[in-house]
Amino acid sequence: MKYHLVSLGCQMNASDGERVRSVIENMGYQWTDNEEEANLIGILACSVRQKAIDKVYSKIHKWNLWKNKRNLITFVSGCILPSDLDKFLKLFDIIFQMKDLPKLPEMIQQYGITTPVGLQQGFDSQNENISEFWHVKPSYTSEFEAFVPIQNGCDKFCSFCAVPYTRGREVSRPSDEIVTEVQSLVERGFKSITLLGQNVNSYGLDKKGDEIDFPELLRRVGNLGNQLNKEFWIYFTSPHPRDMTDEVIEVIAQYKCLAKQIHLPIQSGDDKVLIHMNRKHGMEKYRQIVHTIKCLIPEATLFTDIIVGFTGESDDQFENTRKAMNEFKYNMAYIAMYSPRPGALSHRWFDDVSLDIKKERHHILTQDLKIHSKNYNSSMVGKTYRVLVKGQAKHDGYLAGLTEGRINVRFLSQEENLIGQFVDVKITSAADFSVEGEMITIKESVA
Template sequence: MGKKKIAFYTMGCKLNYAETSTIARTFSKLNYEQVSFKSFADIYVINSCSVTKNADTKFKYLVRFFMKKNAKSFIIAIGCYAQIHPKEISYIRGVDLVLGDKEKFQINNYIDPVHLLKKYPAKIISTKINSDFYSSYSIGDRTRSFFKIQDGCDYKCSYCIIPMARGYSRSESIENILKKIQFLIQKGVKEIVLTGVNIGDYGKKIYGTNERRTFFDLIKVIEENIKENDVRIRLSSIEPNLLKKEYIEFLSKSKHFVPHFHLPLQSGSNDILGKMQRRYRRELYQEKVQNIRDFIPHAYIGSDIIVGFPGETHRHFLETYHFLKKLDISYLHIFSYSQRPKTKSITLQEHISKKIQCKRNKILRALSQHKYLSFCHKQINTKKTVLFEKNDKNEKYLYGYTENYIRTKIFFKNMYINTLHKVLLIKVDTDGVMIAQSIENNLDKYTLH
């Protein structure tokens, strides 16, 4: 019998990518052939997201898409949506198996490779959220690796469903993190992105021990233990109230941590921040941005914003808009508020219409585009280091990101793939990508800052 073909599709965050890659690797040792999700497969695994209603809708679209590829395919749902609403998913026509947060890491135990019979409603194998920590990292399909160092969240933001999907905050031990970082480096990974639900909360509970550490402990130990010059570390999103000034100062002097910060704001109105049950006011956020600019002027600073939160009046929105306009940040991820079952915000009055949400979303997207282009233009004629990615489309350019997260392209050279290469930034092209020029004489003499 030939190998069964299995395909994976990841929705949502970098953390999901790390976990999908880890789960997929378990099948490489078995009698399965992994193929693209765009291809015919016997089994499709969807690692779902449930941050917004749009994510739920996309999940249903994906099921229909895979059924068109192979009407007899066996479709498995894992991830946050599967953990929170297993019964709802089980009645989506085409889904055959729903696995909870713990069970997804034992997925091969629940598949009979011989009799992959479709079921309706789908079989559910899901337990309540537990306190286990499942180490995860991505490798093989990208020049960078997403590496999970922390899971769960103890925060109670009124709009957020993730703590219900992933449980309380817990972390990988520093010892294990260092071992895996070294493993990834030995495998040729040039950039490692530290991911989690709330990475700034790292160390409050180290899984399997009574030890307590801090995020600062972690980044210091990582910096001290990486001996290779051509490796860089990137941080994923970190809560502004957890990014202390001493952390920023330390990172500004780092040889490996790149000047890239993603600080979720969510609203520029203190009234709305209070209703969201965020743990800071906008004055603190402004202070953190200024701290970064003082120590690392060229750093990329991204942010998340939610528009249309219940009770967000026109005045509240204008507060957010003008606050953001003055902030020296580089980019905005804009989300329209989405009601999530079992969250506190669903009980709030004064819900905002979709029409107004879309209008506010569009205004902030335009502001974001302006800020990003402004940030890029300030970097023109500066020397940066780009990690170039594999070119799968036979284009004339290679693409990659500078240390401060500017999407950059250079004329194709095979030798540049998966290498850190020193370039001079020339101009922003019409597609919004920075055009760069190689600095040939400095191939072996580059710094990350």
């Protein structure tokens, strides 16, 4: 018996997928890359983006046609809005929430006996018993990179976002479990570990007095790095500017294993648009955070998220976002054209920015980003960087990897045994979003 799983959307779904794989494989199913030979096919949906939902419908249409020729069970989970849920009930054999993942074997044995009433009751309490999900041991898809969830849900209620309605309110995972999982991964040789949550720097705020906060969690992981004396990088995503404190930045600066790369979503560079988005922070607050990062961790790279064409965004307001792009000189920005999502507050508002204008603004920001990224990458030429080798590059004869700041690097080598290892690369040339170099040494991690 074989299975196939498709994960759409963000890293949270990718991380959840590793636990889904573990449960399915414990039932005796074997993974296949070819969905056409699978007996069980699932998809982790993402209602946050319309393109992701469109892909779900495309996939399930094809899979249901296959049922005319062979036995096949389909399931869906992930970030699902009630409006999408109602439609999925008619298309999939099994629908479940992540908190109910331990019950998936029973659902499969019953061939997907899912009642709309029972399922809706479950979606009214998304994070109830979420600890059972966290206790599922993941089947990691990489031997050197891993995700470690530290919380689930969101309390911010940005007007454009559906996550609070798909994942529920914020619930923090016990810190002892997090540190234990990180330690286990490092001892097994993992080199890159990402702490995951919708708003990681609000970790512990839902359990005041009963749990540590995010800076202390980072400190404990940093101390773990000192104790284990192994080479690895710890990342986290995504923080929210509202809860980002100087202490978080101070802790990152203090510990070697805490990667000097920060993803700080700005969404817009205009204060009025930020209010409309219900972001609960202004540009001055954001500017202070970036200033602190530059002062305490001058070598850190800065990534962000930006939405163009949000409801009511004027030309002048977009220009303020462009000014922010040019002020902060991001190494990478994930730029999205706004699209209303059912369930989010902004879905009630008229989407008054045309698609053509959104495309134009997206293009303009992307061109600005290229300039700043290329300038930074050019400053790397002649310097040597530690690189985690991730795999073969698109160009034959080259390997590809990432610096600690997550800058893409390629270098001439056909030694596949280097994949998953750290190497030193001297940068020789730069492009818009990547650099090229020459490997000069291979330094083994200290055991």
